[in-house]
Amino acid sequence: MAMTSFTPPERMLMGPGPSDIHERVRRAMAKPTIGHLDPEFIRLMDEIKGGLQQLFLTENELTMPVSGPGSAAQEATIVNMLEPGDKIVICINGVFGTRLRDMAQRAGAEVVTVEQTWGRAIDVDAVGATLRQHGDTKVLAFVHAETSTGALSDARALAALAHEHGALALADTVTSLGGVPVRVDDWGLDAVYSGTQKCLSCPPGLAPVTFGPRALGVLEKRKTPVQSWFLDVTALMSYWGSGNQRAYHHTAPVNALYGLHEALVMLHEEGLENVWQRHADVSAAFVAGMQALGMEPAVPESERVPELITVHIPDNVDEAAVRGALLDDHGIEIGAGLGPLAGKVWRIGLMGQSAEKGHMTRLLDALETELGKQGHKVEPGAARAAAERSLA
Amino acid sequence: MAMTSFTPPERMLMGPGPSDIHERVRRAMAKPTIGHLDPEFIRLMDEIKGGLQQLFLTENELTMPVSGPGSAAQEATIVNMLEPGDKIVICINGVFGTRLRDMAQRAGAEVVTVEQTWGRAIDVDAVGATLRQHGDTKVLAFVHAETSTGALSDARALAALAHEHGALALADTVTSLGGVPVRVDDWGLDAVYSGTQKCLSCPPGLAPVTFGPRALGVLEKRKTPVQSWFLDVTALMSYWGSGNQRAYHHTAPVNALYGLHEALVMLHEEGLENVWQRHADVSAAFVAGMQALGMEPAVPESERVPELITVHIPDNVDEAAVRGALLDDHGIEIGAGLGPLAGKVWRIGLMGQSAEKGHMTRLLDALETELGKQGHKVEPGAARAAAERSLA
Numbered sequence: 001m002a003m004t005s006f007t008p009p010e011r012m013l014m015g016p017g018p019s020d021i022h023e024r025v026r027r028a029m030a031k032p033t034i035g036h037l038d039p040e041f042i043r044l045m046d047e048i049k050g051g052l053q054q055l056f057l058t059e060n061e062l063t064m065p066v067s068g069p070g071s072a073a074q075e076a077t078i079v080n081m082l083e084p085g086d087k088i089v090i091c092i093n094g095v096f097g098t099r100l101r102d103m104a105q106r107a108g109a110e111v112v113t114v115e116q117t118w119g120r121a122i123d124v125d126a127v128g129a130t131l132r133q134h135g136d137t138k139v140l141a142f143v144h145a146e147t148s149t150g151a152l153s154d155a156r157a158l159a160a161l162a163h164e165h166g167a168l169a170l171a172d173t174v175t176s177l178g179g180v181p182v183r184v185d186d187w188g189l190d191a192v193y194s195g196t197q198k199c200l201s202c203p204p205g206l207a208p209v210t211f212g213p214r215a216l217g218v219l220e221k222r223k224t225p226v227q228s229w230f231l232d233v234t235a236l237m238s239y240w241g242s243g244n245q246r247a248y249h250h251t252a253p254v255n256a257l258y259g260l261h262e263a264l265v266m267l268h269e270e271g272l273e274n275v276w277q278r279h280a281d282v283s284a285a286f287v288a289g290m291q292a293l294g295m296e297p298a299v300p301e302s303e304r305v306p307e308l309i310t311v312h313i314p315d316n317v318d319e320a321a322v323r324g325a326l327l328d329d330h331g332i333e334i335g336a337g338l339g340p341l342a343g344k345v346w347r348i349g350l351m352g353q354s355a356e357k358g359h360m361t362r363l364l365d366a367l368e369t370e371l372g373k374q375g376h377k378v379e380p381g382a383a384r385a386a387a388e389r390s391l392a
Numbered sequence: 393m394a395m396t397s398f399t400p401p402e403r404m405l406m407g408p409g410p411s412d413i414h415e416r417v418r419r420a421m422a423k424p425t426i427g428h429l430d431p432e433f434i435r436l437m438d439e440i441k442g443g444l445q446q447l448f449l450t451e452n453e454l455t456m457p458v459s460g461p462g463s464a465a466q467e468a469t470i471v472n473m474l475e476p477g478d479k480i481v482i483c484i485n486g487v488f489g490t491r492l493r494d495m496a497q498r499a500g501a502e503v504v505t506v507e508q509t510w511g512r513a514i515d516v517d518a519v520g521a522t523l524r525q526h527g528d529t530k531v532l533a534f535v536h537a538e539t540s541t542g543a544l545s546d547a548r549a550l551a552a553l554a555h556e557h558g559a560l561a562l563a564d565t566v567t568s569l570g571g572v573p574v575r576v577d578d579w580g581l582d583a584v585y586s587g588t589q590k591c592l593s594c595p596p597g598l599a600p601v602t603f604g605p606r607a608l609g610v611l612e613k614r615k616t617p618v619q620s621w622f623l624d625v626t627a628l629m630s631y632w633g634s635g636n637q638r639a640y641h642h643t644a645p646v647n648a649l650y651g652l653h654e655a656l657v658m659l660h661e662e663g664l665e666n667v668w669q670r671h672a673d674v675s676a677a678f679v680a681g682m683q684a685l686g687m688e689p690a691v692p693e694s695e696r697v698p699e700l701i702t703v704h705i706p707d708n709v710d711e712a713a714v715r716g717a718l719l720d721d722h723g724i725e726i727g728a729g730l731g732p733l734a735g736k737v738w739r740i741g742l743m744g745q746s747a748e749k750g751h752m753t754r755l756l757d758a759l760e761t762e763l764g765k766q767g768h769k770v771e772p773g774a775a776r777a778a779a780e781r782s783l784a
Contacts, residue, residue, distance in 0.1 A: 003443055003657045005416075006436050006650060008426045018646060021425045024397075029647060030422035033413045033595050034400045035725045044398050051395055067597065068460040068622065071642040075622045103621045197643060203425050205459065205597060205645025227619050229495045230460065230467045250463040251589060253597025254410060255421060256648060258398060265395045333427045 015335035018197035019351040028262035051264030058184035063210040064240040070195030073207030076231040077191040084108030088139040091122040094146035121303035122153040131165040145176035148338045150310035156187040179307035190215045201352030289364040289387035310345045330366040407727035410589035411743040420654035443656030450576035455602040456632040462587030465599030468623040469583040476500030480531040483514040486538035513695035514545040523557040537568035540730045542702035548579040571699035582607045593744030681756040681779035702737045722758040
């Protein structure tokens, strides 16, 4: 097979991730590679750790990016916190809850689940009842912002509940980190993972994690080795450790870390509170625009992830045709529904660099055009006008 | 902590990896990110698979890059091929053999080792004796080119021996792939992993793997789930599968894959045989230059990895001071010895883009200068002259 250089098509990424990447981050990744044991690289690692601590709002020493996608970091939290036979309560209200279950089962844990309708937040009372019933629970695991449905759960309340029952709080913040407040220390989240390709606007491939004092206690008291060598957090901690005393583990993805560093610099420049506000404002404007197009969000407002809006597809609209036309004719990527929501909703991401007025209004215009072609009644310009009023 | 953009220092990478990255590969990584389910991205994935098949000299359908560093791919081969209680014979002649043992133990396997002096090739006869003694061996695992010592083992003979005893051949080709012949189908290697940051001259963070028909048979007959969700090759195979029927697994590292694709295009342009020859020629010239400096390779010629030369440090030379001066004053990174070879050798990589005359002679010049400062007797210009004679 003859191979020639690849030129990606022009896209505007407004699906569930990856989001658009700023040119500064892309340029950073193209800088010359240096060795992963170079003193300058070690300085970079230290700055990344510091930047992630600021982002997670934590003083946890054990804060770093895993050298893999979000699912690698997800597995890292599970396999480090659990030993065979340990009991974990897992809240399931979407794809990523079911994945936590799969991983915990593979780790030999005893898994108890609390199921919730997809598209709704986790029911804190139901979780409380389950924890009362299972007093020997070691870990309560939940997804803060379910990427598969756009439902935001009350991470603070769930963490408090876990601690009340002597369990650790393990949280998925893949889609929430950098989009809405994630207060690791204030809320007492013990083992937390995220990803870089959502609100941080880096390419996929790195996954920030942070482990608090209770999680460190669990690591120290383990009776069995962590089943994964690659994801053994104690070894990773030595590699990402302090100063120049580092134990070689794997070879860190140097250029991807250049990109993450630059994205953290940009977050630092804008300020975390401003970043949250930008996501909230653009989201509210987008919802106003969608409503002007006669569409309603699938998740109730109080349970909604602002940066990932799930919208009901209007009757008589061919959802795949609209998604295909957005991609092919407008260069805009949005996401399909998953699981029980497949065919019923679209998932629209307003994350990171994609959380800005230009992206949002261009998508509303394109939706207006494509829904109109499908015979859906739309008033020309109404969606954009509603969005602009909301932002004003 | 205030964060500002990072500018890497100027380096010439001639250690055990990463090697220098061509500007084309770096530029490719800076191209705009597209979605990992985009039809154009799926085309890119197909081309990468094809390019890796050409590189591994295999028709194995199950050939792809793991979304992590070489150690993630190493663990993938181990946890997919082994179930608890399975017997594996592991050849250990350096760091990466010991890591295979660690991973296999964590997977619950019964581990038998065949140890060899660090810096020497694996003793095929000793392996044969061990396999005769352990007739129920499921997997024979070995490192083709030991990055920690620069010793090259006879992968073809070891694979034949494995099959003679009804075992699979699991091979580490991290430092050999793209530097010396790795003939997966001809030699019958069953489960093979590599990395991108050595002879392929990509940044670290991706790791090609290939699994042959016997390995697929093992996957199909498993009685227990693979302990890692992230590294479950059957699931990865669905994600990297044929055509547009893909099962979502993780989110692939889009921009890193742009880089790997471009590196494969460049390999394709140069031709694999030419790439091997370039590594061999530059290596021979470098060894001639080293000898003119009064230094000898630590590994016998017939067992030597050409692209990773381990050299004895001359008496009365402060090895750390020379390495430090090379980095600080010449911008050249070389590697230290590991394990029993620590303090006794340097590891010098002539891999990928670093396997060319300019890199090699600049390093010889710098070594001449720094060894001279240490009181080591050197004849000015002799090393470069010897290297140039070798290349002529």
